[in-house]
Amino acid sequence: xxRLLIAAILISGLSLSACTRPDRFGADGTDGTNGLPGTGVxxxxxxxxxxxxxxxxxxxxTIGDRVLFVVDQSTLTPxxxxxxxxxxxxLLTNSSYLAVIEGHADEQGTREYNVALGARxxxxxxxxxxxxxxxxxxxxxxxxxxxxxxxxxSDESCYSQNRRAVTVISVGSIS
Amino acid sequence: xxxxxxxxxxxxxxxxxxxxIRPQVMLPVMDQTRxxxxxxxxxxxxxxxxxxxGMAQQPLQITITDGVIEPLPIxxxxxxxxxxxxxxxxxxxxxxxxxxxxxxxxFREVPQSAxxxxxxxxxxxxxxxxxxxxxxQGLVTGAVAMSGDQLVVKFRLYDVFSGAExxxxxxxxxxxxxxxxxxxxxxxxxxxxxTGEGGYFDSRVVFVSESGSxxxxxxxxxxxxxxxxxxxxxxxxxxxxxAPRFSPTGDRVLYTSYESGFPAIxxxxxxxxxxxxxxxxxxxxxxxxxxxxxxxxxxxSLSTGGNTDLYITxxxxxxxxxxxxxPSIETSPSFSPDGTQIVFESDRSGTQQLYLMSANxxxxxxxSFGEGRYGSPVWSPRGDLVAFxxxxxxxxHIGVMRTDGSEERLLTSSFLDExxxxxxxxxxxxxxxxxxxxxxxxxIYSVDISGRVLQQVPTGGMSxxxxxxPLQP
Numbered sequence: 062x063x064r065l066l067i068a069a070i071l072i073s074g075l076s077l078s079a080c081t082r083p084d085r086f087g088a089d090g091t092d093g094t095n096g097l098p099g100t101g102v103x104x105x106x107x108x109x110x111x112x113x114x115x116x117x118x119x120x121x122x123t124i125g126d127r128v129l130f131v132v133d134q135s136t137l138t139p140x141x142x143x144x145x146x147x148x149x150x151x152l153l154t155n156s157s158y159l160a161v162i163e164g165h166a167d168e169q170g171t172r173e174y175n176v177a178l179g180a181r182x183x184x185x186x187x188x189x190x191x192x193x194x195x196x197x198x199x200x201x202x203x204x205x206x207x208x209x210x211x212x213x214x215s216d217e218s219c220y221s222q223n224r225r226a227v228t229v230i231s232v233g234s235i236s
Numbered sequence: 237x238x239x240x241x242x243x244x245x246x247x248x249x250x251x252x253x254x255x256x257i258r259p260q261v262m263l264p265v266m267d268q269t270r271x272x273x274x275x276x277x278x279x280x281x282x283x284x285x286x287x288x289x290g291m292a293q294q295p296l297q298i299t300i301t302d303g304v305i306e307p308l309p310i311x312x313x314x315x316x317x318x319x320x321x322x323x324x325x326x327x328x329x330x331x332x333x334x335x336x337x338x339x340x341x342x343f344r345e346v347p348q349s350a351x352x353x354x355x356x357x358x359x360x361x362x363x364x365x366x367x368x369x370x371x372x373q374g375l376v377t378g379a380v381a382m383s384g385d386q387l388v389v390k391f392r393l394y395d396v397f398s399g400a401e402x403x404x405x406x407x408x409x410x411x412x413x414x415x416x417x418x419x420x421x422x423x424x425x426x427x428x429x430x431t432g433e434g435g436y437f438d439s440r441v442v443f444v445s446e447s448g449s450x451x452x453x454x455x456x457x458x459x460x461x462x463x464x465x466x467x468x469x470x471x472x473x474x475x476x477x478x479a480p481r482f483s484p485t486g487d488r489v490l491y492t493s494y495e496s497g498f499p500a501i502x503x504x505x506x507x508x509x510x511x512x513x514x515x516x517x518x519x520x521x522x523x524x525x526x527x528x529x530x531x532x533x534x535x536x537s538l539s540t541g542g543n544t545d546l547y548i549t550x551x552x553x554x555x556x557x558x559x560x561x562x563p564s565i566e567t568s569p570s571f572s573p574d575g576t577q578i579v580f581e582s583d584r585s586g587t588q589q590l591y592l593m594s595a596n597x598x599x600x601x602x603x604s605f606g607e608g609r610y611g612s613p614v615w616s617p618r619g620d621l622v623a624f625x626x627x628x629x630x631x632x633h634i635g636v637m638r639t640d641g642s643e644e645r646l647l648t649s650s651f652l653d654e655x656x657x658x659x660x661x662x663x664x665x666x667x668x669x670x671x672x673x674x675x676x677x678x679x680i681y682s683v684d685i686s687g688r689v690l691q692q693v694p695t696g697g698m699s700x701x702x703x704x705x706p707l708q709p
Contacts, residue, residue: 133587135542168670171611171625171654172478172701173524174581174588176492176499177537177544177565180521184542203498204521204539208476213450213674215651 117158117230120151128186130224132169135181137189145186148228149193156199162186163227164204165211167220172206179204186226296374296395296402296430305688307344308373308430310337313355314348315378315389325415326380329389332419333376335463336437337426340664341689346372358390367396374402376426385411389418393426403429416465417708424707436659437462440705441666442480442489442506443680445469446698450676453698457491459506462659462704464680464694470509477502479524479655479701483531486705490514490534492523501525501536503551517547517556524567528595529575535559537567546580559597570615570622571595572639579603579613579622579639590624592639603641612655615639618662621685625654625667634667636685647687652676657704666693666702 109116111123120126125148128141137145152160164183166175183202191197212219296308312334315326337343353366358379367375378391390407394400408421417438424435445458445467455477457470470489471477478499480491486506493502496513499521504511516522519538526535528548538547546559546566560566564584571578578593582600588609591600604610608628615622619639626633626646632653637644652670659665663685669692670678678700680693693702 168652168676170627171568171581171588173492173537173567174565174583174611176478176521176523177539177567180539180544181542181565188542202520202542205476206478208453208478210451213676215672215674215676 114151115155120148120155120228120230124148124151126229127225127227129221130182130226132167132220132224133178135178135185137185142189145189146193149190149195152190152195152199153193157232159199159201159231160190160195161229161231162190162200162202163229164202165209165223165225165227166207167223168207168210168215169220170207172208175206176204179206182224182226186228190228296397297432307338307342309346309371310343310374310376310426311346311351311367311370311372312337312376312378313351315380315391316355316358318358318379318381319383322380322382325382325387325412326378329380329415329419329422330378332416333378333391333423333426336420336423339463339689339691340427341684342427342431343374346370358392362394362396364394364396364399367394372396374426374430376422378422382412385413387412387415387418389422391422391425393429416461420461433663434661435707436661436664436704438708439660440486440708441657441680441693441702442470442482442705443695443702444477444480444700445695446678446700447473450674457489457504458695458699460695462693464696467695470504470506471511479703481526481703482705483527484529484706485531486708488527488531489703490525490527492525499523501534503534514549514551515554516549517558524569526569526571529571529573535569535571535578537569546578557597559593560600568612570613572615573617573619579615581611581613588627590622590641603637603639604644605641606644614656614658616658616662617660621662623656623658623665625656634665634683636665645687647683647685648681648690653681655701657702659704660707666704668700668702670700 109118111118113119125144128144162183164179166178183204187200187202190200210223212222312330315330317323317326334345338345350370352369353363355377358377362375373396375394375396376391378389381388388407388409390405392405393402395402406425408418410418420438423437427435439462440459441462442457442459444455446453446455448454454473456473457477457480458467459470460467475493475495478492480489482489489504489506491502492499501514501516501522502511503514514534516536517538519540521539522536524537532552533548533550535546535548537544543563544565544567545561546569548557548559562584564582566580566582569578569580576595578595580591581588582591588611589602590604590610590613591602593600608626610624610626612625613622621636622639623634623636626635631649633646634648634653634656635644635646650669651672654668656665656667664682666680666682668678669681670676677698680695680699680702681690682693683690
């Protein structure tokens, strides 16, 4: 009896999450791999080990998958360029991977302007990677505006983390 | 059938059908000319500085632009039930009428307990002296009749000081299910007769309903009555949806959706909740869509190579037209009511500012020159004002300015106010207010154009990006 009940609840729970999941985000809005909002293109089982330099996990954890921006700016800082040099090198070495570059803004701005601002930031990263030899056909950009903050407080310590562009490694074709 | 099928159907596609309400004029019981003369005389005396001694002698008239400080006292005795069993419905409709009028900030309800004379029949003559004695200026009487699923509501408005009816008696017929709309119709008529302006109570608002934590919000489109009642969801939770906008007739909604994985423009039919992605001009991301005044074209932002410009796509022919060509961000466009001009925001000067431009493109003229940044401009349906979001010194404001940028007035101030939308009469603005911090959450607020009447719209949860539709037919 209890088992049946539990099974019924589990099944209904699964069905509910399937129902409320019409896009590629998980039910909690993240891709379920690293807690970051992403495109979810990478199969979590395929990202490999952080100690394997050819793995996407190595890319995100050791090379660094993100660069940060000054308020209202899309100009790359010297620190950002250093990170992107590493990203470009990795992408050139691991030429079977594609990348989606996500632009983000902090909450101190209007919603639609921040979408446009995020697009600018993502494109600044894309242009830099292209300038370092990564084929444009392997890079796509998307802006999330201020809709997916990674740090949730309302002061500069969080805003500085949210003004970011994240390079998300993916396999297969970029739609 | 699985649980999920039931779940989806129950929460997703409620039928937001609109009942049409038929207004009918009842027998006139007043002398229009006499009332007109009295009101003209009163206005003339006021203009000459001959103030009346005492409030009870002012005419039943409110000029909204004056910034009403003292709400006008009205009495709305519970509407008469004209059929057996209609008592509760009559009481509910009366409450909608009173709530609409009082929440506008222009009226104050004189409570039933203060009444000297009781209204026991819709036809009975009004004992004006009894209402004057308790300082009532406007008296609304009404009656409700029910027959099966049909409902008839009628009302009369009396100018107590003049001792005469103001306007003709009206009745509305519709379905019982649409009973709240009948109350809104009565309130709109009363508001309109006393202010000389159009009403806004019988209208709906489309918005983004949000749930989940701040870092991973789930968003879905929803629609509600202007007062937060009758909320229905138009899409499922999941993909990010932003900034819905009603078509001029309120039958369709344009919005930005991430359903395809990238920002794109979607068009949704309100009655069927069918939706499709609009084919825009070629680019990477399309967002910020709004209808043209005739509902046949869409103006929007298109981002390509990190640069965002304004485009128009004709929904019938599929033809695209590029409106701006600048290395800066151009977004959040809004047509003038006559459709000839566009107000939008651009950071071409270095920061977000507001610009006017011909609807065919051309050289934009900057209209915002105050301190800070200006965004999300929306042209008033009356044509006289532009509402906007202003960001200055760490605060956000909703404000209005004339279309030449003069007479800027800030109506609100908070940690984060944004996305204004106009009531159909151009006298009230709804907007998003987001609270601060890790648990920060958005809600919808309304404010009148004097900035005096600020209220949260009860949506029962997190909500943002309201778009206020037209008065319903």
